[in-house]
Amino acid sequence: MDLVSLQEDLHLKEYIDVIKRRRDTAILFFATVVLVVTIGSFLMRPVYRATATLLIDPESPNVLTTTGMVEMQSQDYLAYKEYFQSQVHIITSYGLAKKAFDDLELGKMRKYARAREPIKKFLKTIDVEPVRDTRLLNLSVRDRDPELAAKIANRMAELYVMRNLYYISKSEILNLLKNEYLKLESRETELAKVYKDAHPEMVKVKNEMSDILGRIDREKKSIYDYDDIEQYLKRGSQHELSGFKANNISIQDPAQKPVFPIKPKKILNIFLSIIVGFFGGIGLVFFLEYIDDSAKTVEDVAGVMKWPFLISVPDMGDEGEAKAIEKDLLVNSKPKDPISEVYRSLRTRIFFSSTEEHPLRGIMITSPGPQEGKTITLCNLGIAISQIGKKTLLVDADMRKPRLHNVFKRENNVGLSNYLSGQCSFDEAVQKTGIENLSIVSGGILPPNPSELLSSHKMMEFIAKAKEGFDSILLDTPPIGIVTDAAILSKAVDGTIMIVQSGKTSKKVLAHIYHLLVDAQARIIGIALNRVSLTSKDYYYYAYYQTAEPKTR
Secondary structure, three states: OOHHHHHHHHHHHHHHHHHHHOHHHHHHHHHHHHHHHHHHHHHOOOEEEEEEEEEEOOOOOOOOOOOOOOOOOOOOHHHHHHHHHHHHHHHOOHHHHHHHHHHOOHHHOHHHHOOOOHHHHHHOOEEEEEOOOOOEEEEEEEEOOHHHHHHHHHHHHHHHHHHOOOEOOHHHHHHHHHHHHHHHHHHHHHHHOOOOOOOHHHHHHHHHHHHHHHHHHHHHHOOOOOOOHHHHHHHOOOOOOOOEOOOOEEEEEOOOOOOOOOEOOHHHHHHHHHHHHHHHHHHHHHHHHHHOOEOOOHHHHHOOOOOOEEEEEEOOOOOHHHHHHHHHOHHHHOOOOHHHHHHHHHHHHHHHHOOOOOOOOEEEEEOOOOOOOHHHHHHHHHHHHHOOOOOEEEEEOOOOOOOHHHHOOOOOOOOHHHHHOOOOOHHHHEEEOOOOOEEEEOOOOOOOOHHHHHOOHHHHHHHHHHHHHOOEEEEEOOOOOOOOHHHHHOOOOOEEEEEEEOOOOEHHHHHHHHHHHHHOOOOEEEEEEEEEOOOOHHHHHHHHHHOOOOOOO
16 A cells, blocks of 8 residues: 555544544434424425416507408517516516405405515515426415415416506597508509409408498497406407407416425425435534644644653543542452553553653652543552552642542541641551552642642652652642642652543643643653543554553563
């Protein structure tokens, strides 16, 4: 495998690790989207759409003469397109909509009665779409009532057709007929020069002239008695009716009551929610990863803190206080557990870091923030050291929030604070734990000035006495990123181990702590990365190299 392929493979594994590490977020997002869309689709009231189809010609035919002559003026494509688009806007005009709104008494409906601008709201339910490459228009109306949707669509179509009719006065009709008669008379004169009266062409022209004279006579005697334009429509807009010009717009297909709703489309909505939930969840995971400034991997920590890396401790989960105490004593209760081997490996690395010139007998264990794994590391490391026959003392130097006595089920009446304030002797402060070669000194009574006690000469005296009676002394301190206790104590011990929980502490905080300890000239043994995801490559890399790790029992 070449270098490029290897790098691509590593990047892919990193992406997979990100998804696995934040899978709970992705699953929650996915489930929320699908659940909300599904519930919403079933609770949403259905909406129906009724459609009426209209036929629109560029110009209405003139059917006033008996010749039946229908002439359509030629128009270029752009002019016709402009005309057609104009008709689309006319259908959805405010005036036409208001007429339909009032005719159907829609203002009495609750959804329109409470609206500030009911006509504009009504217009939003109307859609007009041209049928491509035809002279047809689809006029659609959406409503929760299917029958009402059809009524509105048909009424809008009727009003639009009526709008395109206009009345012609009797005098205008007579003038048109007279002009037509004069044309025929001129035609007769021309034909008489060629044909005799019995010729078919002459007979045809004379008959047409006679018909027009008859129509002129009827028009003079007629009295128009049409009720209104709607009556005209019922009689048929394409028939020859005196007083009206034939309409160039007609209803091709009236709207029918729809049977199936157009929304919600439940199956489609659920399908789309699955897609959005899946890809949205993954996108959210990578977005959170992008804005997350916490140190999650060995590279993240090593890029800020230029100290040796010791171990990666896998995440054992959160299962309450009782389970937390079991984890604190894991090396003793489950010595064959793989995680117990991790702490034994830490023990080995510490021993290899110890030299005759700089022996590591007094070791401080701290962390940037609370609950990052200081105490669990201290206890399991202490047990691992005691298991090879070395007398080990665990000291609870966190006198603000002591916890060591709870782990080993001991009293906290006498402890480190009592010794530093002169209330007890060193031997009185030390308590057996029930584990061979392992003793503890609890935090003692909570003092008002823990920082002053830790920086006192009495603390140096305590460490000296501890070294006289024990091979290894491990001190648990408050988080160094919160109080100065650990920074003060770092000068009195032989070395410091920094516990960093994966994905918790900001890189900016780590950088601040790094410079703080560098300025304090503290000797740093190394960094332990705690609660590493089992999917993380850091744990796998460590597990691989651990098989070759020398063991000291």
